[in-house]
Amino acid sequence: MRLLIIEDNSTLRNALAQFLREAELIVDTAATGDEGLWAAAENPYDVILLDLMLPNLDGMDILRQLRAKANPVHILVISARDGLEDRLEALDSGADDYLVKPFHLAEALARVRALLRRSYAKKDPVLRVADLQLDPIRRLVRRADREIALTALEYRLLEYLIHRTDEMVSRADIWEHVFEDSSGGTSNSVDVYIGYLRKKLCAQGETNLIHTRRGLGYTLKEDES
Amino acid sequence: MKRRSIRRSLLMRCGIGVGVLMCLLATGTYFQVRSGLYEEMDQSVRQAAALLSNQVEYEDGKIIFEWQEGTGESGHLLSSVMFQYWNETTGEITRSPALKSADLPRFLGRNDGQQIREIRMPADGHQARAIGMRVYPFILPEEMEKMRISGNLINPREISHILVVARDTTPVHQVLSRIRWILGSGTFFTLLIGYFLGEWAVRSSLRPIHELAHQVHARTGNPDDQTLKLPGDLPSELTGLVENFEALLGRVAVIRERERDFIRHAAHELRTPIAGLLATTDLALSKPRGASEYAAQLETCGKTAHELTELVKRLTALSRIGKSAPPAKLESIDLAVLMDDCLERFSPAFQHRELRLLRVIPASPIRALGDPALCRIVLNNLLDNAASYAPVGTEIQIRMESSNGQTKVAISNFSEDFPANLERLFEPLFRHDASRHDSGTHLGIGLTLSLDVTRAMGGSLTVSRVADKRIEFVLGLPSAAA
Numbered sequence: 001m002r003l004l005i006i007e008d009n010s011t012l013r014n015a016l017a018q019f020l021r022e023a024e025l026i027v028d029t030a031a032t033g034d035e036g037l038w039a040a041a042e043n044p045y046d047v048i049l050l051d052l053m054l055p056n057l058d059g060m061d062i063l064r065q066l067r068a069k070a071n072p073v074h075i076l077v078i079s080a081r082d083g084l085e086d087r088l089e090a091l092d093s094g095a096d097d098y099l100v101k102p103f104h105l106a107e108a109l110a111r112v113r114a115l116l117r118r119s120y121a122k123k124d125p126v127l128r129v130a131d132l133q134l135d136p137i138r139r140l141v142r143r144a145d146r147e148i149a150l151t152a153l154e155y156r157l158l159e160y161l162i163h164r165t166d167e168m169v170s171r172a173d174i175w176e177h178v179f180e181d182s183s184g185g186t187s188n189s190v191d192v193y194i195g196y197l198r199k200k201l202c203a204q205g206e207t208n209l210i211h212t213r214r215g216l217g218y219t220l221k222e223d224e225s
Numbered sequence: 226m227k228r229r230s231i232r233r234s235l236l237m238r239c240g241i242g243v244g245v246l247m248c249l250l251a252t253g254t255y256f257q258v259r260s261g262l263y264e265e266m267d268q269s270v271r272q273a274a275a276l277l278s279n280q281v282e283y284e285d286g287k288i289i290f291e292w293q294e295g296t297g298e299s300g301h302l303l304s305s306v307m308f309q310y311w312n313e314t315t316g317e318i319t320r321s322p323a324l325k326s327a328d329l330p331r332f333l334g335r336n337d338g339q340q341i342r343e344i345r346m347p348a349d350g351h352q353a354r355a356i357g358m359r360v361y362p363f364i365l366p367e368e369m370e371k372m373r374i375s376g377n378l379i380n381p382r383e384i385s386h387i388l389v390v391a392r393d394t395t396p397v398h399q400v401l402s403r404i405r406w407i408l409g410s411g412t413f414f415t416l417l418i419g420y421f422l423g424e425w426a427v428r429s430s431l432r433p434i435h436e437l438a439h440q441v442h443a444r445t446g447n448p449d450d451q452t453l454k455l456p457g458d459l460p461s462e463l464t465g466l467v468e469n470f471e472a473l474l475g476r477v478a479v480i481r482e483r484e485r486d487f488i489r490h491a492a493h494e495l496r497t498p499i500a501g502l503l504a505t506t507d508l509a510l511s512k513p514r515g516a517s518e519y520a521a522q523l524e525t526c527g528k529t530a531h532e533l534t535e536l537v538k539r540l541t542a543l544s545r546i547g548k549s550a551p552p553a554k555l556e557s558i559d560l561a562v563l564m565d566d567c568l569e570r571f572s573p574a575f576q577h578r579e580l581r582l583l584r585v586i587p588a589s590p591i592r593a594l595g596d597p598a599l600c601r602i603v604l605n606n607l608l609d610n611a612a613s614y615a616p617v618g619t620e621i622q623i624r625m626e627s628s629n630g631q632t633k634v635a636i637s638n639f640s641e642d643f644p645a646n647l648e649r650l651f652e653p654l655f656r657h658d659a660s661r662h663d664s665g666t667h668l669g670i671g672l673t674l675s676l677d678v679t680r681a682m683g684g685s686l687t688v689s690r691v692a693d694k695r696i697e698f699v700l701g702l703p704s705a706a707a
Contacts, residue, residue, distance in 0.1 A: 009497045009498070009500070009501050010501075011498070011501030011502070011504070011505060011525055011528065011529050012497065012500050012501035012504050014525075015501065015504035015505045015507070015508045015522075015525070016504055018508055019504070019507065019508045019511060022508075022511065022512070053493075056617075078500075080492075080493040080494075080496035080497050080500070081493065082492075082496075100496075101496040101497055101499070101500035102496055102499040102500035102502075102503040102504075103500065103503070103504075104503065104507055105503075105504050105507035105508060105511065106507065106511075
């Protein structure tokens, strides 16, 4: 899951980014309004955390410009403006949620997760496919009663695939949403990590859930039919 | 503390005024009537005396009083008076019958003239008006002829008489007493009725004030800054008061709005660093970490605490705006040198935002009278604003000049949006745009402080629009001798 934080206060931006990264999310940051708008327009983010009062370009303008271009990204506004009119204006302008500063990072993460679930039409906080369960809050992965230990990247990959259960997910999508720019990998890395993940999920002979679509990508689903 | 009552004051003043007027009128009327009655009384006494003086006749060698023979048409006049004659030659006394044996006081006016005076009647002691005069007997021509023939010619002046005629003034006093009662009771009842009418008039006149007070009272419980719902028939005397009150409330509303702005902005400015602080502590506590990580996070917390301290200092400075500034220590300053110092500090910010600097400064020193520390505050604020609000890649112009005893420093920059009323830029906490143009703590107090300290130095700070959508601040200070 790839997020963008557009926030001019470096302390808050850095702390928020680190916390979300530690929650196995890919996080990009922008310190100014114009920089944030450019990043949001150029990259397929799942969620944007957007401050309203920004240098160079106001957060409300960013919100309106993204929605005017039919950008479907989920936007969580984080603002020190706590007035009802401010919240109504932001929500009416296309924000999906509104969080007033100061806030606890845990709440910000919970709201991000809620938006991610909404992105992929999930309501259960524990993501399930057949006997595979992924608990994003406790960051636990189980296959039936077996707990599976995954690396951070494998976890992000599985979470992304579970969010898009039954959908055909291209390698490019996986690369953009799961891999950090600084990871230094290539597109083959996607195949490699898919292989690692398959191996861990089927370590005790369980049914394979990650299916390859040649030349297209991968699908996570219960039955291959 | 007991308050002075307008109603009571009006009643008292009107009462005293009307009372004094009524008393004066009554007294004047009384004395006018009294004077008239006495005049009439004196006139009747004079008439009686004139009549009686003509009724003394010398005939056949003796004095004859005609009234004793029948007074004729004058009977009524003579019956209302008492009189007495004194023969100055023989000392013989002749009295009116009513006097019986009593004597009237004997008197004359100066130089044997007439005199009217107040006397007491000998019989009953009543007050009376009396006239004293000298009279000479009348001698008929036939009697004169007889005296001439007999060679015994008598000069009437040798047989003079003193006549005193008195008239009882009791009826006049009774009339005057009645008039006094009528005037006194009339004045009293007039004042009494006047009091009730005045009370009614004052109450009805003061009713709009009560209604206004009710409106004001009702408004005190209303949190909104609404205007008063004035009664349609508001008297003109209250219109000015209401207008001034409305103006006062307007000013209060502006102050309240500024306070609300202050609280809103202060809360907003505090929220972001607090959010950073909270986020950093949340992050530190979210899982066990190494010492170096904790140290980094604590350092961040410390940095944020310093930011908050700086912010609180600015807020404290804001609370001081409007209070009298300490007297500035004026001395000769080279503003060009001071400007160079300040520009050095902002050089990185200008470079970061690719701002070009155009300086138009004369070669000779630009000396002005000012406080170096205060001038530095003003220049720093103006440069800070230019560095923050000028669009990236634009030009900032700095001009300095001295003329007519004034030294001016003008700093202008391109600005895409500024308020219609530029003077608002000097208002505390005023920030025109919704977005912050830089990430610093621009709280909207820098220009307010700059204006305050400029005035403390006896200078001026103005803002205006100049060509090409530029905004220009001009600091004016008295020139100093080179």
